[in-house]
Amino acid sequence: MASGPKFADLVPRLVSAFVLLGVAGLGLWLGGPVLALLLSVLGAVMLWEYFRLIVRLTKPFAMGATVITAALLAVSLILEDRFAVTAEATDSALPQVLAPAPVALIVMALAMLAVMAVVRKSWLETAFGAMIPAATFLFFYLHQSVPAAMWLVVATVIATDVAGYFFGKLIGGPKFWPTLSPNKTWAGTVSGWLCAALIAVAVGWSSPFGTVIVGVLFLMVVSFAAQMSDIAESALKRRAGVKDSSNLLPGHGGVLDRFDGMMGGFLVAGLTFVLVGYAMVP
Secondary structure: OOOOHHHOOHHHHHHHHHHHHHHHHHHHHHOHHHHHHHHHHHHHHHHHHHHHHHOOOOHHHHHHHHHHHHHHHHHHHHHHHHHOEEOHHHOOOOOOEEEOOHHHHHHHHHHHHHHHHHHOOOHHHHHHHHHHHHHHHHHHHHHHHOHHHHHHHHHHHHHHHHHHHHHHHHHOOOEEEOOOEEEEEHHHHHHHHHHHHHHHHHHHOOOOHHHHHHHHHHHHHHHHHHHHHHHHHHHHHHHHOOOOOOOOEOOOEOHHHHHHHHHHHHHHHHHHHHHHHHHHOO
């Protein structure tokens, strides 16, 4: 195992990661209302960290904003679980959710607007805050509708993060965007894209060549979106003068620190499936 000062935080990162994987695995296995509840709690914590430390609202104001936006997010997830358009409703042979419930989308949009109304600062802070309920909702949508795609996105974001962490530290070299995220290197960034491509090839190696190419491009875009979301959070923390969004997760910082990449990845992947639909599914 790698050791030394470059990897001093590796053990607490691994312990926290295993605990998170256990909780997440249980929620994903049970699905439905249980997963909706778990995601509601996760979203509430991310919103609290965002309002309190990233945007630096006063504690009472941050608490009120968190309660309102998290409640709207929870309602949108419950409505999605209850009223999503299913394959049976469209006489399809596939027992899957085909489209998000319109009423759930409306409530989720209200959650996004609630965040934007509270913040009203720079476009980056506003957009990042609105992404929290949107990405959480789209994660749930993909789990209900295209679970295979959900797992591919999860694997891609994790592989991107792990590759960026190890190869960035081992290889070093030029920084990717030093003014926003001084620790990100081109070596770590490109290694994330390559891992995404390898995942697509490994999953679709027996598929037609065109399908594999589409899969490679799709997962590389997901990887890049995850990296950009990570960099955006780093930039916002630098503006706020904080190192971590909180200290809830040893070795990782806050929940936002751990799931910022997932937010970017699922925002892109979820919107792709909402807009393009099952044209991407064989």
